[in-house]
Amino acid sequence: MEHSSQSLWSDAFDRLKKNRLAVVSGIILIILLVLAIFAPWIAPHSYAYQNLELGAVGPSSSYWLGTDTLGRDQFSRILYGARVSLLVGFVATAVALLIGVSWGIVAGFFGGKIDSTMMRIVDILYGLPFIIFIILLMVIFGRNIWLLFLAIGAVEWLTMARIVRGQVLTIKNQEFVLAAQAMGVRNISLFFRHILPNILGTIAVYATLTIPQVMLLEAFLSFLGLGVQPPMSSWGTLIRYGVESMEEYPWMLIFPGLIFTITLFCLNFFGDGLRDAIDPRSSD
């Protein structure tokens, strides 16, 4: 038997490859991402062009997913909606990541009083009706997309902070860190050389699992009419319009709903697969 030494990451990648569901999800997500990025070149019609004479027609060869009540091409609108929805997903997750990871690292790394105070704050914030505050913010300060990123990110960081802190605590108490400390390695390099590389996997996993949460929240707000404003459309807005006219034109609800659900499905499966691959013990 020959054993080649493998890094943690290529090891994890091998495990991920064996999880078919995760691989399929990953491929679908990549396709979606490409479609979203290149939407202006791919979309067969303009997302804003209204053809009032045409009105809402079902799927056909020229309008693959039909048109909405204003005669706008559904397929193009869904493509452009993907840009907004995915953008919100990534940016708000990045905000959550930034706050949550720094919070968790500081709490876990310094421990003691700092830790208990910081985690107490997280506990308290956990119990607050954030959804209400977000609605309030959007109503008061207008439907600004940047505010949306910030507000959603500010809510979703809590879980991240808890997980990162737990990880930092576990790793901090392992022998190799103690050894490094004993050899006089300074806090900064101790952290960047020894602790951070070991928690990157966990961070990647939970970032992947936060994206669908964020997208759900955005769609929820858009559904209530508090999210992205026309003529721009996210998948949440498309679903909202779809619901309004689902009795006569069910395709206006079904296609955006389908694509939204599939995306969340894939993100969750890919995130689960990633977790199993990076930390095989934690599978539920």
Add this chain to the structure above:
Amino acid sequence: MLQLIFKRLLVAVPVLIIVASITFFLVRLAPGGPFDSEKVVAPQVLKNLNEVYNLNAPLHEQYFDYMADAITGDFGPSFRYPGRSVSEMILTGLPVTFELAFYAVIFAVFLGLLAGIIAAVKKNTALDYIPMAIAMLGICMPTFLLGPLLVLIFGINLEIMPVSGWDALPGDKVLPAITLGAAYAAYIARLSRGGMLETLNQDYIRTARAKGLSEFKVVMLHAIRGGLIPVLAFLGPAIAGLIGGSFVVETIFQIPGLGRFYVEAAFNRDYTMILGTTIFFSALIIFFNLLSDISVAIFNPQARS
């Protein structure tokens, strides 16, 4: 146990005060008053209105007046519905929302536990994979999509369920309860499956089997406790999500509950209504979190310290 309850209550009070204060100032900072969007109002009328609603006093005075009243459960008059107080509106909306949430939770717990337990006992068979795949779908399908789809299928196409309303037609509570409960059923199925799997590997389960208990008794008497703990821990925070879900469900099905009142108040800039409901929702969430902590402590002695 009493100490736990006492400690948590000690935190809850300042948290509520902070929530109330933040909301109060946030709402006051907002551009546009509650009487803005209506027809042009004569300056004198506006002045009188502001006087009636105590909007002329300095902000800090308004704040202390409001907080003093709020402690006694008086959230002031509604801006939008003259002659009605916020507390009164909360009291009319609350039973409706509670009833809806109650049915949703019953549905979620029953279906979720059933699926989770069966999936754990029949691990790695079709009875495990299929319910878990459906559960994943339940988690991914948002309330605002599931509700309309159910209406489209059962209300409009099959015509076997009412499309909307509350307490008006027989069966009009079924679809809203399922819509609100579905995601929770899914989470509960996953959590109870995980908890059960862990418990089924424990020594005391082996002992129970060794002394000749039937598999049914082993599961229903012994293993189920382990399956329930994560579910109980989940139920508290789930209430917070349930409130958000009630906004959507009550809007879709036109149910006159607290959630719809809140969304309407937010759109109408009904200051006092927003404030009142926010404080009320926060109190509710803190209370249910406490309740779920206590029930976890009862079921799981390890969590008591």
